[in-house]
Amino acid sequence: VAYAISKVFGAAFYKKRQFQAAQRTCKCKNDKRVMEKESKIYVAGHRGLVGSAIWRDLERKGYRNLVGRTHGELDLTDQAAVDRFFGIERPEYVFLAAAYVGGIMANSLYRADFIWRNLAIQNNVIGAAWRYGVKKLLFLGSTCIYPREAPQPMREECLLTSPLEYTNEPYAVAKIAGLKLCESFNLQYGTNFVAVMPTNLYGPEDNFDLETSHVLPALVRKMHLARALMEGDWAAIRRDFGRRPVEGVDGSASEAVILEKLGQYGIEPGRMTVWGTGRPLREFLWSEDMADACVYVMERVDFRDLAADRGDRGGEVRNCHINIGTGSELSISDLVRLIARTVGYGGEIRFDASKPDGTMRKLTDPSRLHGLGWHHRVEIDRGTERLYAWYLRS
Numbered sequence: 575v576a577y578a579i580s581k582v583f584g585a586a587f588y589k590k591r592q593f594q595a596a597q598r599t600c601k602c603k604n605d606k607r608v609m610e611k612e613s614k615i616y617v618a619g620h621r622g623l624v625g626s627a628i629w630r631d632l633e634r635k636g637y638r639n640l641v642g643r644t645h646g647e648l649d650l651t652d653q654a655a656v657d658r659f660f661g662i663e664r665p666e667y668v669f670l671a672a673a674y675v676g677g678i679m680a681n682s683l684y685r686a687d688f689i690w691r692n693l694a695i696q697n698n699v700i701g702a703a704w705r706y707g708v709k710k711l712l713f714l715g716s717t718c719i720y721p722r723e724a725p726q727p728m729r730e731e732c733l734l735t736s737p738l739e740y741t742n743e744p745y746a747v748a749k750i751a752g753l754k755l756c757e758s759f760n761l762q763y764g765t766n767f768v769a770v771m772p773t774n775l776y777g778p779e780d781n782f783d784l785e786t787s788h789v790l791p792a793l794v795r796k797m798h799l800a801r802a803l804m805e806g807d808w809a810a811i812r813r814d815f816g817r818r819p820v821e822g823v824d825g826s827a828s829e830a831v832i833l834e835k836l837g838q839y840g841i842e843p844g845r846m847t848v849w850g851t852g853r854p855l856r857e858f859l860w861s862e863d864m865a866d867a868c869v870y871v872m873e874r875v876d877f878r879d880l881a882a883d884r885g886d887r888g889g890e891v892r893n894c895h896i897n898i899g900t901g902s903e904l905s906i907s908d909l910v911r912l913i914a915r916t917v918g919y920g921g922e923i924r925f926d927a928s929k930p931d932g933t934m935r936k937l938t939d940p941s942r943l944h945g946l947g948w949h950h951r952v953e954i955d956r957g958t959e960r961l962y963a964w965y966l967r968s
Contacts, residue, residue, distance in 0.1 A: 608873070609637075609666075609667055609710070609872055609873055611636050611637055611638060612638060612639050613637070613639060613666045613667055613709075614639045614641060614663070614664065614665050614666050614667070615632060615637055615639060615640050615641065615665060615666070615667045615668075615669070616640075616641045616642070616663065616665035616667070616668045616669070617629050617632070617640060617641070617642050617668075617669045617671060618643075618650060618668065618669065618670050618671055618672040618695075618699055619670075619671040619672030619673065620640075620642030620643075620671070621642070621644055621779070622671065622672070622673075622675075622779060622781075623775060623776075623777060623778075623779050623780045623781065623861055624671040624673075624714055624772075624775065624861065624864065624865075625642070625669070625671035625672065626778065626779040627777060627778070627779070627861040627862050627864060627865035628669050628671055628865045628868055628869065629642065630862070630865065631862065631865035631866055631868075631869050632869060635869060641663055641665055643659065650672050650694070650695040650698055650699060651691055651694040651695060651698065652698070653694075653697075653698045653701075656698040656699060656702050657698075657702055657705070659702075660702040660703070660705070660706040660708075661706065664706060665706075665708060666708065666709050666710075667708065667709060667710050667711070667872065668699065668703050668708050668710075668711040668712070669711075669712050669714070669868065669872070670695075670696070670699050670700070670711060670712065670713045670714060670752075671714050672695055672699070673692055673695065673714070674687060674688060674691035674692050674695070674745075675745075675781070675788075676688070676781075676786040676787070676788070677786065677787050677788045677789055677792060678741055678742070678789070678849070678930060678932050679785060679786070679849075680785065680786040681741055681742040681744070681745055682741055682930070685743075685744045686744070688742075688744040688745040688748065689744035689745065689747055689748050692745065692748035692749065692752070693748050693751060693752075696713070696748065696751065696752040696755060697755070699711075700713070700752070700755050700756060700759065700767065703765075703767070704759050704763060704765055708765075709766065710766045710767070710768070710872065710876070711756070711765070711766070711767040711768070712767075712768050712769075712770060712868055712871065712872050713752050713753065713755075713756050713767060713768070713769045713770070714769075714770055714771075714772060714868070715749035715750075715752060715753055715769055715770070715771045715772075715895070716745070716746070716749050716771060716772065717771050717772070717773045717774075717857075717897065717899065717936060717938050718738075718739065718742050718745060718746045718749070718933075718936070719733060719738075719746050719749050719750050719753065719771060720732055720733060720738075720936070721734075721735055721736040721737060721738060721739075722736070722737060722738060722739040722740075722933050723736055723737075724736070726935050726937050727901060727937040727938055727939035728897070728936070728937065728938050728939055729897075729939045729941070730771075730893045730894075730895055730896070730897060730939075730942060731893050733750070733753075733892075733893055733895075734750070739932060739933040741930055741932050742932070749771075752769070753769040753771075753895050755767075756768070756769045756877075757769070757891070757892065757894060757895075760877045760881070760894075761891060765877075766876055766877050766878075767877060768871060768872075768875060768876070768877055768880070768894075768895075768896070769894070769895040769896070770867070770868060770871060770895065770896045770897075770898050771895055771896065771897050771898065771938070772859060772864045772867075772898040772899070773857045773858070773859050773897070773898065773899035773900070773936075773938045774788065774789070774790070774856055774857060774858050774859065774936075775788075775858070775859055775860075775861045775864055776788070776790040776791060776858055776859075776860065776861060776957065776958075776961055777860050777861025777862055777864075777957070777960075777961060777964075778861065778862075778961075778964050779861075780861070780961065782794070782795045782818055782965065783818065783820075784796065784820055784839045785820075785821065789856070789906065789909075790858060790909065790913075790958075790961070791961070791965075793848070793909065793910060793913050794913055794916075794917065794958070794961060794962055794965055795814070795818075795965070796839060796840070796841055796846060797846065797910075797913050797914055797917040797919045798810075798814065798917050798919075798962070798965070799811060799814060799836060799841050800841050800845075800846040800919050800921060801917055801918055801919040801920075801921070802814070803836065803841060803842075803843055804843060804844050804919070804920075804921045808829065811825075811832060812825035812826075812832075813825060815827070815832060817968075820835050820839075821835065823835045840924075840926070844921045844922060845921055845922040845923075845924060846919070846921060846922070846923055846924070847924045847925075847926050848906070848910055848923065848924070848925050848926065849925075849926055849929035849930070850906065850925060850926070850927065850929050850930060850931040850932070851925055851927045851931055852905060852906045852907030852910065852925040853905060853906070853907065853931065853934065854905065854906050854931045854932060854933065854934050854935065854936075855903045855904065855905050855906075855934070855935045855936070855937065856903060856904065856905075856906060856909065856936060857899055857900055857901075857902065857903045857936065857937050857938060858900070858904075858909075858954050858957070859898065859899055859900055859950060860950070860951075860952035860957040860960070862952070863950045863951055863952050864898055866948075866951075867898045867943065867948050867950075868898070870946075870947075870948045871896060871943075871946070871948075874946065874947075875896070875946055877894060880894040880895075880896070881894050896942055896943050896946075897938040897939060897940050897942060897943060898938075898940065898943060899937075899938030899939075899940045899943075899950075900938075900940070900950045900953075901937070901938065901939065901940050902937075902954075903935070903937045904954065907925070909954075910923055911923075912954070912955060912958055913958060913962075916958045916959055916962050917962060
């Protein structure tokens, strides 16, 4: 009897939540949900590469009621803290850009952290968005969700069709779970949670930590340090280590200690070593282009638009996410040479084939996004120049 009563009251509770969420409808124009300039918008992860770019883009477009919290102010892996935050702030729109991220080295070393932390962040924020009637949420994943041997370029429909790349499998599984969490809430409770999958990003506020950063910012910093070492510019090296210490070694350390640390990351006088063969092909997107695409989707695209043509296979609705990319690629070896030219490094570059390459090719098909009316603007050569200029300024 107690069990039956609990089931009845539990069902009533969820129906009430569903009804309340439906009642908190947003303003509409031509039956489209519209984010107003005064709407309260929460950007989760607003200090990172992705979130900071979205924040700046929103400000440029006139959105005035933005909410952000640093990790010190709000730990998104803490469910109770996230729930309190949503209860107090009551955001109307959410950009879920917060994530635990890193490059191939970090993904190999911290596999448990990559799956556990990202699952916790996603579950807490998406769950709270549903409980507190958020009008629309944009979840940012990654194109690493696609299989290692996915047909190229990768369309949204190739998700879960074959095994993932092993080196970043925990992170990819977490992002797939986030995508499916959005999709499932939409189908069961009528929420408007949209998932986008950006390709490899780079830009202002990037992570340049030599242990945990992604390939492009890591190469920019390594090339900068390699040039300074080759030229004997110890002032530049100490300034760099002072701003961004490497495993506890800062600019005040002795030359011998700094040289040893540089050597651990393949930086030696007149020579720099890069992990892998240099053959893998990669696609890169300027972070401010990504932000423009995210705000564009938030302003114009609802889940129902994406699901409208996907329920024709026995009622199955899936793969409603959107790739964000350029549709063009270059090899890691070409990227290395491009960065060397940009930084002005003229020393030897060596590829260490004993280290993992990761997925050999990972090109997105952005046709769905193009069909919605958005295209990228910044090409890789211009973007690399901008990134290095920002790095020097910062």
